[in-house]
Amino acid sequence: MDVVRLLQKHIDKSKIKSRLIDRLSYASDAGFYQLVPQAVILPDSEDDIKKLFDFCNIHHIPLTFRTGGTSLSGQAISDGLLIDLSQKWRKIKVNEDGKSITTQPGVIGSTANNQLKKYHTKIGPDPSSIASAMMGGIISNNSSGMCCGVIHNSYHTLRHLTFILPNGKKYNTQNSIDYTRFIAENEALCNGLSQIRQQIIATSSLYEKIRTKYQTKNTVGYSINSFIDYEHPLDIFAHLLVGAEGTLAFISEATLDTIADKPHKATSLIIYNNIYAACSQIPALKDSGAEALELMDRASLKSIEDLKGCPPHIQNMPAEACALLVEYQSHDLQELDILLSKFYAIDMHAHIIGDVVFTKNAEEQAALWKLRKGMFPAVGALRQKGTTVILEDIAFPIEKLADATTALQRLFVKYSYHEAIIFGHAKDGNLHFVITQTFNENDEVQRYASFIDDVVHLVVTQYDGALKAEHGTGRNMAPFVQTEWGNEAYAIMKSIKSLADPNHILNPGVIINDDKYAHLKNLKALPSVEQEVDKCIECGYCEAKCPSKDLTLTPRRRIVVRRELAKMRASNDIKNYNTLLHQYQYDGLETCAVDGLCATDCPVNINTGDLVKRLRHENHSQTENYVAKWVAKNFYLAENILVFTLRILYNVNRLLGGKILHQASLIARKITKKTPIWLKYTTSASAFRTSNPQNIQNTEKTAIYFTTCICRLMGNNIDGKNNIQNTFIETASRAGIDMVIPNDIHGLCCGQAFSSKGYFEAYVHTVNNTIIKLYQYSHMGAIPIVMDLSSCTHSITTCKKYLTTENAILFDKLIIYDSVTYLQKYVMPTLTIAHKKNNVILHPVCSLTKMGTNSHLHEVASMCAHQVIVPAGSGCCGMAGDRGFIFPELTQSATSAIANDTSAQGYYCTSKTCEIALSETTDKNYESIIYLVEEVSR
Secondary structure (H helix, E strand, O other): OOHHHHHOOOOOHHHEEOOHHHHHHOOEOOOOEEOOOOEEEOOOOHHHHHHHHHHHHHHOOOEEEEOOOOOOOOOOOOOOEEEEOOOOOOOEEEEHHHOEEEEOOOOEHHHHHHHHHHHOEEEOOEOOOOOOOEHHHHHHOOOOEOOOOOOOOHHHHEEEEEEEOOOOOEEEOOOOHHHHHHHHHOHHHHHHHHHHHHHHHHOHHHHHHHHHHOOOOOOOOOOOOHHHHOOOHHHHHHHHOOOOOOOOOEEEEEEEEEEEOOOEEEEEEEEEOOHHHHHHHHHHHHHOOOOEEEEEEHHHHHHHOOOOOOOHHHHHOOOOOEEEEEEEEEOOHHHHHHHHHHHHOOOOHHHEEOOOOOEOOHHHHHHHHHHHHOHHHHHHHOOOOOOEEEEEEEEOOHHHHHHHHHHHHHHHHHOOOOOOEEEEEHHHOEEEEEEEEOOOOHHHHHHHHHHHHHHHHHHHHHOOOEOOOOOOOOOOOHHHHHHHHOHHHHHHHHHHHHHHOOOOOEOOOOOOOOOOOHHHOOEOOOOOOOOOOOOOOOOOOOHHHOOOOOOOOOHHHHHHHHHHHHHHHHOOOHHHHHHHHHHHHHHHHHOOOOOOHHHHHOOOOOOHHHHHHHHHHHHOOHHHHHHHHHHHHOHHHHHHHHHHHHHHHHHHHHHHOOOHHHHHHHHHHHHHOOOOOOOOOOOOOOOOOOEOHHHOOOOOOEEEEEOOHHHHHHOOOOOOOOOHHHHHHHHHHHOOOEEEOEOOOOOOOOOHHHHHOOOHHHHHHHHHHHHHHHHHHOOOOOOOEEEOOHHHHHHHHOOHHHOOHHHHHHHHOOOEEEHHHHHHHHHHHHOOOOOOEEEEEEOOOHHHHHHOOHHHHHHHHHHHEEEEEOOOOOOOOOOOOOHHHHOHHHHHHHOHHHOOOOOOOOEEEOOHHHHHHHHHHHOOOEEEHHHHHHHHOO
């Protein structure tokens, strides 16, 4: 059956992705299973969903819904149709001054919380993956998290749900008429649900079992507590969908009640003698009012002890020690102090190593939580090559937690999982344990199978726990649902599936699976690939930051494809290898912005851009590398040619009407494929003031202004204002600072253009030459250097490893500032602000994020405007120096979220090429923050 050809009769072919690279890159999620879909569909309407249901019911083709793909139990993959909801389903609405929020499935959890922040509320679920997990997955897995517990999970905070049944009928629990319609249009389903409810209520043992099991975290099977909590079939079914993992219906929209986001917090990482002692303290700590109690055994702490921000004393902990990350939260500081006094009243000091110190500093707290949230990926990064990382998720009654934890550790020893770690939400008796496992040999698969059998016995039989607390049943615990729940409850769950999805098209094999060995099939291999990305465990935390995520590939999917290429090469599958390699050229290399933002959210700091740069380098011919190095050595000449050319083109374009060059460049691009596009907001350069830095007498109130080559090429403003160089010099002079542009600045470059394209020899030559010149300009480091393009600042301040030994010594003596930091630190404190703007919009560029100076940009803007707005969709614009000129579709995709920005009195940024990209998208003149400071101080 030609599924794609048949599908095109139902769905617009532009929404169907069926190339080899699409199918393989979507074959993995964050779990340890892999299924290759027949096609990936990007629907953008409920009508599309109904058509897909109709198609799959007719042709008996399975389909699976996927949002963030951060699920760990194999529920977001398919060998049928994979329906990607991450791109077109991002509508969000805050209701009742933050008391509830309505979202579509493609909204990231942290985005929802950002929208709620000004109301001092947040959604109840708080999974560690909240910065990348999306609401569709959060609800469909009944996610909880660190502080959520049972009370504030997706199930208990759900107010309204809009869903579409596999028969194509749509219902909304907010509409009273839908309650009548649901019964009238789905007689068999509603009768079945009513009969199940009567059966549960009439069977006291089953009723009590359900009530007891859902008093602790439990996501094994369907949420059959809905039969106890609700009476009407529509309410019952709506709550069955929470945690159903997309196996019963499609959730198109959900409204959740929010909870208070308590502003005051006190956090401490407390070290205990051993894990038994720590677990024994949980009941008392919970009773004291602790909001979070995160357990971390010694092995888990070892996995993160070298990460940035980890307290240094962790490395010296005894082998049996463990830690609790304890946090108290309150509405006011007085209440917080009362909570802390309850903590100190607990008799625990005999079990604690070292002092207990609570921090109320938000940055320090964030650093501690980042370590905890990155624990699973961090241990994955330490795995042996060729092994897969498995994260299991179990829960025990709190009073049994200490004994159950030590029993679990004995199983690690029995099965030789010496690298296993334990961490989790101890407040709820919820433990996560991580093992690394190879599935390349039958003996290893059998070891894993026997281990899981023993884990199931330990959790279910010995300690009356739950096999899944919050990660969802998926494929890896589906064979054991009956073991945990018993025959009667499991029969009810099977009945629910058949009633709602009679053709079993929705995510088959997930939750309901009679194959007792299903958890041992379709296991994912992680072959060794390039060293830059080999540590990746495909968690997906990087994806939200990627500018190409809606166009081609994300960092995770780039790595997945590299692994597929490795497998094809090993199996001598030359045909598919060549096809995939060809498709990777555009999807993987040409449309990667190499901005490095993926590393900022990666727990093990993988910068996929580093790999892309190297692959680009390997693609260059010897001639291309020679030309690049010649340009680097003769950059003064190259720059002058470009300045002259841009000036001519800019003036010709203005003379002929403003659109001629754009249209001409589009035509040329169709012929050559590489011709840069002339963008509307492209500018040229004009003369600026320079002088000889060796004539500087007073070095105290002076700065060397290293105006970057981009600003030397396009330093003019589209609105006809003075160029950026003279504007910056004038602004600084008002603060009593003399900014000196060296008279031989032309030909000097940070080297970023060579580096991002993989011309490493040219880059190395450039940065070494530049550092020598900057050392001379700055009077051997005595005078600070200021740069006017943030990406160039980041480039030059991180170039040390590419310098010669001698030049590295010079580099260490230099003081280099980005323009926004210099403004914040030296210009603004002594500058008189004559008049503030009412409101301005900022775009923090990637390099500010990587340098940790976004706050500097916000502080400068706040001194110049009454209201400072950073649009919710702000991220990397995808320009990456020249990508937007060559692949404008990349910047258009990357900036689409801010295309309809709120109107403001000014739009500001700190990178000229990014300003062009943003201006093209919004048709607003984004300009350097320097222009804002100059204007309000005039």
